[in-house]
Amino acid sequence: MAELTPMMRQYMDVKEQNPDSLLFFRLGDFYEMFGADARTASQELDLALTTRDKDKTKAPEDKIPMCGIPYHSADAYIARLIAKGYKVSICEQTEDPALAKGLVQREVIRTVTPGTVLDDACLDAGRSNYLCGVYLSDTAAGLCACDVSTGQAHVTVFTGEQRITGLINELGRFAPAEAVMNAAAYDNAELAAALENRFACRRERLGDGQYDLRDAEKKVRTQFGEEALSRLPRNDAAPLLALGGLLTYLYETQKTDLKQLDKLEWYRTGQFMELDLAARRNLELTETLRSKEKKGSLLWVLDKTKTPMGARNLRTWLQQPLMNVAAIDRRLNAVAALVDNTMERQELRLAMTGMGDMERLMSRIVYGTAGARDLVSLRAALEHLPEVKRCLEPFSTGALAKLGEQLETLEDISGRIAATLVDEPPFSVREGGMIREGFDPEVDHLRTILTGGKGFIAELEAREKEKTGIRTLKVGYNKVFGYYIEVSNSFKEQVPEDYIRKQTLVNGERYITQELKDLEHEVLTAHDRDAALEYDLLTALRSDVAAQVTRVQLAASMIAQLDTLCAFAEVAAQNHYCRPDVDESGVIEIAAGRHPVVEKMRGDAFFVPNDTHMGAKEERVSIITGPNMA
Structure with a gap:
């Protein structure tokens, strides 16, 4: 450790705090990975391995490997890693490198996981992305399913000898991308097999110390309110602990406000029709049994929606x-x-x-x-x-x-955004060009300088010629001295006292004035000041809109x-479907019924309607064959 540079010691310290994540470590315009993380990322993302170690006496295997990606294209790389089940911790520079004294401060601002991802590149617009909290006790199985990207959370509990079966069947409804579990749930072989093999779900084990009833109550009360907490059962702690563990995990990984997560639904089994995994698979509600495609499912027939x-x-x-x-x-x-x-x-x-x-x-x-x-x-x-x-x-x-x-x-929210931002802002939020003209006087002033900088110089040159009477006076610029006023030798005697000599030439002299230095500062720093101001205005707008999350989500x-x-x-x-009459008689009576999926899959072929009668106690099974299934 003593041989490491200060930057590498900083990296190792952050990595030690995030041992189970791939660490994206910000260095300038790149996210860099080192050591084992670099080898993993190189293999998964097809990146070339290099090293910062220039010691030629070291064998290649003794040098610390590294690889990197441009920070502005990180989302696509993160999406590929998340799709393969990895966690990615993003370590950002938390101070301006130009102002830092010594090593730039860095810290992890967020950990992206399969169940907490928000980027569109990682998500299917038509499918919820669930993170599940599971708490298993000797008598109950608590389940919380949360879609962080939409702010919805659902909580239920299963009790009795069939609690594991009930839990797995309900997980089939959510098909979670990630599950946060207590030790008993994590070690349950049947549950682990279902999550990994049937749902391709990443499992995360939390320690027993992270499941505290009082702490869970406090977090639920803070996140969802007292009324939501009162709906949860008091005679069984499993659902509350499942929800509390999930919130603990979110707070640890997201490190930011979760106020968009404000809708909590408590429901009991029996409120909705219970379908086990086999029934869901065989009914082909959302995907086909063989190809796992949407086409050929009931969802395929019914999905005429216009919005995500x-x-x-x-x-x-x-x-x-x-x-x-x-x-x-x-x-x-x-x-x-x-x-x-x-x-x-x-x-x-x-x-x-x-x-x-x-x-x-x-x-x-x-x-x-x-x-x-x-x-x-x-x-x-x-x-x-x-x-x-x-x-x-x-x-x-x-x-x-x-x-x-x-x-x-x-309209107050859309109007506020319309008044602040241009219709087609740039991708980067750090380069300016986002704020609408007329919204902020200082932004307008800086843009005038940016677009009319040469005009300001020409105006200054004309004023100085008129003031001094020196017709050969000109204002120029070079990288060494910046802006200067050049006067030929024949007019040196007419130079005003406030001119400060900067350079002597063969044919003349170069001077500066306080006004010219001030103008130089205005012109040369206008872009950076404009970009910083526009970013501040964007941040303020984002905070104002975020405060309206409840109204927008509703x-x-x-x-x-x-x-x-x-x-x-x-x-x-x-x-040409007709409305069914629904009652509680337990009888199914269908006249000239048409299977919605089979009819659509047959295309132009004629579908032969079928009558169906199934009673509450008699005629419980029907086998339907015929030309439709040919």
Whole structure:
């Protein structure tokens, strides 16, 4: 350790605190990796291995290997590592290298994992990305499923001898990318096999000391509020500890505000139809049994959504069918109203077309990783809301009327973004060019200097010629002296007293003045000052918008529901589906039924309808064959 440079000692100290992550260590314009991390990254990302060790007496294997990537393209590399199940800790410079005395301070600002990733390159817009917390005790299995990118969290518990089976079946609904587990859950062979083999889920073990009931209560109260905490059961600590462990993991890895995570749903088994893994697989709800593709599944037939929020909501509704007849009827009433009002339905679908992913954009804004383009994308999405609300006005009853009444247009937020940022900001947030002209007087002044710097110099030259009467006077610039005033020898006697001689030439003299030095400073530093000021204004805007996370997420949830209902209505209208009458008799009676997926897969071939009758106690099994399956 004594032979290491101060920078490498700093790296080793940070790496020691993050032993299970690949450490992206910021050096200038690159993220560098060293040692074992460099070897892993080189293999996984096809990067060339080099070394900083220039000692020619050392054998190659004794030198510390390194590899690096440009910081501005890190997202693509991180996405590839996350897809392969790695954790990536990002260690940034926390002070300006130009102002640092000695070694630049650095610290890990965030750890990216399969369950906490926010970048679009790592996420499927139509699928939620779940991080699960699992707590297993002798009598219960607590489960918390959280999508950090949308701010939704769901908590439930399973008890009795079949608790592991129930837990695994419910995990099938969420298909988590990562699971945070206590020791008992992590060591359970059946659970480990299901997570790794069926869901390709990364497992993270937390120590027993990170599962404390009082600490969990405090974190849940802080994150979701007292009312959400009161909904969790007090007679069984497993679900609360599962949620507490998950929050602990998020706080440790994200190291920032999680205020977008504000929706907590507590539910009991029986609230939705329970489907085991075999049933989900065989029913082909979201993917086919053989090829694991969307085409050929029920989701493929029904997905006519126009927004990413709607696509995710549709998948959720398919994976957790309602069991309450009243709730089913409310949903059917809304679909029927949309089917019956074709023009209004098409206007609604058109109003939602092209809406960006409000939920995930908002999460990046709250995290502080959003750039100007993300904020402009959010503004574009919000600008659809007034038209959506207008299109809901004809619906005066039911769920659609309620959505229309409660949907906020959020014009204050979209207007604030529009007033601050240009329509097409640059990718980088550190180079300026983001702030709209007229928003900030100082930015406008600096841009005038940047675009009109030569004009200022010409004006100064004209003023000095007029003031001194020296017709050969000229203002020039070089890298050694900066800006200067050059006077030929024949006019030296007319030089004013405030001119300071800087250089003597064969044919004349070069001078500077205080005004010229001030102007030089203005011109040469204008770009850096403009970039810094624009970044500060962007940061302030991002904080202001982040403070509105609850309002934006609520509007996004309403759009998701509306989009899903419109998709159901569109499919029903196109395929001539009829509304079912749902009751609690236990009898299934279908006349001239058509299988939605088989019919679509047959294309233009005629589908032969089938009648079906299945009773609550009799005729429980039917085997249907015939021309449709040929």
